[in-house]
Amino acid sequence: MIATCRAGAVGVLLMICFVGSSVCERSDTSTSTCKLPEHINVHLVSHTHDDVGWLKTLDEYYYGANNSIQHAGVQYILDSVLDALGKSAPGLERRFIYVEQAFFARWWREQNADMQATVRKYLANGQLEFINGGWCMNDEAATHYTAIVDQMTLGLNFIRDVFGDEARPRIGWHIDPFGHSSTMSTLFAMMGFDAFFFGRIDYADKAKRLNDKQMEMIWQGTFELGSLSDIFTGVTYHGYNPPDNFCFDQSCNDPPIQDDPRLQNNNVEERVADFVKAIKDQACHYRSGEIMMTMGSDFQYENAHLWFKNMDKLITHTREFVEKNGHNITLQYSTPTRYLDAVHAASSKQGLSYQVKTDDFFPYADNPWAYWSGYFTSRPALKRYVRVNNNLLQACHQLQVFDGKVDTNINCQMLWEAMGVAQHHDAVSGTSKQHVANDYAKRLAAGADVAQQTVARILSGWTGAENIKFCPYTNVSMCPPTEESNSFSLVIYNSNWSPHTSLVRVPLAKRTTVAVMDSDNKYIVSQLMPVSLSKESTRGPRGAATVELVFMASLPAMGYATFTVEPGSHASEAVWTEPQDVPVEPKHFSIANSHGISVTFDRSSGHLVGIGNGDKTMNLEQEFLFYNGSDGHNKNSNQQSGAYIFRPNNTRLFNVNEQGNTAGVKMLKGPVVSEVYQYFADWAMQTVRVMENENSFVELEYTVGPVPFEDGLGKEVISRFSSDVQSEGLFYTDSNGRQQLQRKRNYRPTWDLNLTQPIASNYYPINTALTVSDMGFKNGYVILTDRAQGGASMEDGGLELMVHRRLLHDDQRGVGEPLNETGVFGDGLIITGTHRLMSTVFGGQAPKQAEAAQAFFSEPIVAVTAPLKNGSRRSFLSSPIPQINVLTLQHELNVSEDTFLLRLEHFVTATEGGMPVNVNLSTIFPHMKFTYEELTLSANLLKSQDERLQWKTGPAPDAPGSSSSRSHPKNTDDRDLLTFNPMDIRTFRIKKMR
Numbered sequence: 001m002i003a004t005c006r007a008g009a010v011g012v013l014l015m016i017c018f019v020g021s022s023v024c025e026r027s028d029t030s031t032s033t034c035k036l037p038e039h040i041n042v043h044l045v046s047h048t049h050d051d052v053g054w055l056k057t058l059d060e061y062y063y064g065a066n067n068s069i070q071h072a073g074v075q076y077i078l079d080s081v082l083d084a085l086g087k088s089a090p091g092l093e094r095r096f097i098y099v100e101q102a103f104f105a106r107w108w109r110e111q112n113a114d115m116q117a118t119v120r121k122y123l124a125n126g127q128l129e130f131i132n133g134g135w136c137m138n139d140e141a142a143t144h145y146t147a148i149v150d151q152m153t154l155g156l157n158f159i160r161d162v163f164g165d166e167a168r169p170r171i172g173w174h175i176d177p178f179g180h181s182s183t184m185s186t187l188f189a190m191m192g193f194d195a196f197f198f199g200r201i202d203y204a205d206k207a208k209r210l211n212d213k214q215m216e217m218i219w220q221g222t223f224e225l226g227s228l229s230d231i232f233t234g235v236t237y238h239g240y241n242p243p244d245n246f247c248f249d250q251s252c253n254d255p256p257i258q259d260d261p262r263l264q265n266n267n268v269e270e271r272v273a274d275f276v277k278a279i280k281d282q283a284c285h286y287r288s289g290e291i292m293m294t295m296g297s298d299f300q301y302e303n304a305h306l307w308f309k310n311m312d313k314l315i316t317h318t319r320e321f322v323e324k325n326g327h328n329i330t331l332q333y334s335t336p337t338r339y340l341d342a343v344h345a346a347s348s349k350q351g352l353s354y355q356v357k358t359d360d361f362f363p364y365a366d367n368p369w370a371y372w373s374g375y376f377t378s379r380p381a382l383k384r385y386v387r388v389n390n391n392l393l394q395a396c397h398q399l400q401v402f403d404g405k406v407d408t409n410i411n412c413q414m415l416w417e418a419m420g421v422a423q424h425h426d427a428v429s430g431t432s433k434q435h436v437a438n439d440y441a442k443r444l445a446a447g448a449d450v451a452q453q454t455v456a457r458i459l460s461g462w463t464g465a466e467n468i469k470f471c472p473y474t475n476v477s478m479c480p481p482t483e484e485s486n487s488f489s490l491v492i493y494n495s496n497w498s499p500h501t502s503l504v505r506v507p508l509a510k511r512t513t514v515a516v517m518d519s520d521n522k523y524i525v526s527q528l529m530p531v532s533l534s535k536e537s538t539r540g541p542r543g544a545a546t547v548e549l550v551f552m553a554s555l556p557a558m559g560y561a562t563f564t565v566e567p568g569s570h571a572s573e574a575v576w577t578e579p580q581d582v583p584v585e586p587k588h589f590s591i592a593n594s595h596g597i598s599v600t601f602d603r604s605s606g607h608l609v610g611i612g613n614g615d616k617t618m619n620l621e622q623e624f625l626f627y628n629g630s631d632g633h634n635k636n637s638n639q640q641s642g643a644y645i646f647r648p649n650n651t652r653l654f655n656v657n658e659q660g661n662t663a664g665v666k667m668l669k670g671p672v673v674s675e676v677y678q679y680f681a682d683w684a685m686q687t688v689r690v691m692e693n694e695n696s697f698v699e700l701e702y703t704v705g706p707v708p709f710e711d712g713l714g715k716e717v718i719s720r721f722s723s724d725v726q727s728e729g730l731f732y733t734d735s736n737g738r739q740q741l742q743r744k745r746n747y748r749p750t751w752d753l754n755l756t757q758p759i760a761s762n763y764y765p766i767n768t769a770l771t772v773s774d775m776g777f778k779n780g781y782v783i784l785t786d787r788a789q790g791g792a793s794m795e796d797g798g799l800e801l802m803v804h805r806r807l808l809h810d811d812q813r814g815v816g817e818p819l820n821e822t823g824v825f826g827d828g829l830i831i832t833g834t835h836r837l838m839s840t841v842f843g844g845q846a847p848k849q850a851e852a853a854q855a856f857f858s859e860p861i862v863a864v865t866a867p868l869k870n871g872s873r874r875s876f877l878s879s880p881i882p883q884i885n886v887l888t889l890q891h892e893l894n895v896s897e898d899t900f901l902l903r904l905e906h907f908v909t910a911t912e913g914g915m916p917v918n919v920n921l922s923t924i925f926p927h928m929k930f931t932y933e934e935l936t937l938s939a940n941l942l943k944s945q946d947e948r949l950q951w952k953t954g955p956a957p958d959a960p961g962s963s964s965s966r967s968h969p970k971n972t973d974d975r976d977l978l979t980f981n982p983m984d985i986r987t988f989r990i991k992k993m994r
Helices: 058-063 074-085 101-109 113-125 145-163 182-190 203-212 223-229 268-283 304-325 336-350 380-403 413-422 434-463 533-542 846-857
Strands: 040-049 096-098 128-130 171-174 195-198 216-220 230-235 290-298 329-334 365-367 488-494 500-508 514-517 526-530 547-555 559-567 588-592 597-602 608-613 616-628 664-668 673-681 684-691 698-704 715-723 730-735 739-744 764-766 769-773 780-785 789-792 799-806 831-839 861-865 873-875 884-891 899-906 917-920 930-935 977-980 985-992
Touching (some): 040 268, 074 304, 171 182, 171 336, 182 195, 182 223, 203 365, 230 336, 304 329, 380 413, 434 488, 434 559, 533 673, 533 684, 547 559, 588 684, 616 698, 715 780, 769 799, 780 799
Parallel strands (some): 096 128
Antiparallel strands (some): 514 559, 526 547, 559 873, 588 597, 616 715, 715 799, 917 977
């Protein structure tokens, strides 16, 4: 960014910057040793980068409010640009690109018919072009792929519905996100995009790519999909800023083009010479002779006249200069799409081939002391809230389809748009100012309220339930409808494709005699227990429940079931259990279930030290520790730890308890769950849980906060696991929840890692799973997460996940405030979270792990109502299909109420045991007859029309493995019997037949 240090330009010779500097990185490149292309064609791309929230909220940015923080008003940018495009001179046809549809859709709805006609004219003649086209420019580290697909679909389908197929974007444009995932590149390829351009990669990676002329490549993001996931990928030279000293915005101080020959300070010759040098410097590092210059930055073009008038002059005088001096340079207003087509034509003509990349671009560092791996965890409560609302959104969409009726006022749209905004690279990432983070949460809450009304209306119609309520705070045992009565029913909806058995926890006001009936009106096993100390301390005076009722709910695939709690004595009444002190002897104690799943603890330390399944055991210890965040007083660098950057003072870890690395423990055993309560410190507690009917995982529910800071030091809190697994430096992280990527400690596949930050440089984004295993995959374990977090393996057999951050300094990347969330009570944020621990000793095969991760991600929606006279249960699927999941089921309201989108995915990789699966599309919904057509992933193009650019490729020297080739999935002779290969996602427009 021009006004802040979050922007990154060329990273060869680094210059650390502070707020107010013009750029964060500068290049020390020279054309003296460079062989320039015979001809250089310069594409000047006029653009603005408009964050949907960062230093100001979405509304503040749109309206230009709160300018004491940052001068920015998106409505004025669009007004000004549309006016300036109409003032093009002959031979100087001005062009402009726009990205964020959350802003553009709002602006569009405010325009009169004349302005809307003008927009359509400029889209038709190519002066205005949509790029990327999502509701936002999403983050790539803390986002789950389902939410990415949803927000892209929201934006791209707005473009299609309003402006038609001709306005369809072909370019993925992620110029600001802080690292790039292989899943993101794959999703863009599956959406029919022809290229993916971005601005930020590791400073050392960029230096090597500049030197080797490998700034453009073919990225194969998913091995199982092979060439189907290939996409042309380019790293922009100046991040997303203009060349140095050529910013003509009102926010910049660079000199304008002063071309009146009567003026003594005419600067045309000097400015043009500098610009030609900048052109040649950039052309040194790209192979085709085509170069793209990004002429804009954050919230620029509010006075578009400044930009375009000076660029008109720059183009005109540069053309005169190169013609006069014999330089073979052409330049014009352009767009990334025009640039891509020119590169493709030049590459074909010159016979150029491009290397294939198969890993990703995480973590990102902009200098040796600044790894942007802190935001993988920043604002953990917001990250969890985004995950929870993603589940609600999927359920809301599904239920609307099954109901067949759409209320134009009460529906899923508000939550869909709020979730679209929440995927922004300063939202779920946790890198905004505090009041902006609050606004993201407020938008989600408002959308969730309307979505819950939708869910309640539909479930009421099916079950006869009245006055349905939802309880968002059951994680801290707060639920007024169940606390105020000991007679009620629950309606639980499972959005997952597979049947699911879920642990249900219901807060009650006090200990009482109750029993639970399932949907068949049969009593099931249930258990009562006191509310834990960790939940009481977290909720404070807001809740009064003293008891929790727990039971296992058996749920149908993509369907609902009812359960009724009734008072009085029964033969099957809930069993009362309460925590007990553990015996002094023997040294170890354990909890277990009848399936043989066990967890062992050390009596003296209170730590979990082993897990087992019958006679199979694994030595595995878990503990809470923290790193001290750097305050910047360091001999090597003044870099501080902050919202973006994780920089511990050193590699030393500290105990959360000043008295020693021990935990007080109590134990509870019951017929539904057995639990051990660990008290590490006033601000760090954990419940380890074994469920009676669960044979694949144990659950660790932690409570951390308020993180103390009286010592004047920020803290980065981790949950660390240690084992005797011989992993040889290797571990595995998910990529946006979709696939597992191999990592190697202290190593990068594409360049030699300079180990200046041995901890932060080994942290990677985790959305769903972190895994370590021996080399034969016979011994290992995996940790499933309930939100995005940062994770690493800092020693063989070990894993660590950062669960909380509280920091006292800003990291000088533009936010301008420390990451110090004060929480509900003002003394510091308390977070509760859950890890699920799976192990090979449980007999867990990889498909089982994938299914468990899918089930954990798609948690059921629980609603409370008055007691139902009769239970009910219903699945909307004919039968579940192994390894297949419904990714999306939602109405296409702008097409027809009888039309909806269906996305099916094969979610198990081939390396995890995934096999081709045939799906009979016509029979999956037994009560519905329909016709269908297949679309691209973003649902804005028929699959039959998806004809992406093809490129000549070379070897993949940077791959942990190799690239592969694969054609589109072939169906069987039966049109409705479709073949899904591992990692396929296929999208269909379904038209119900009446």
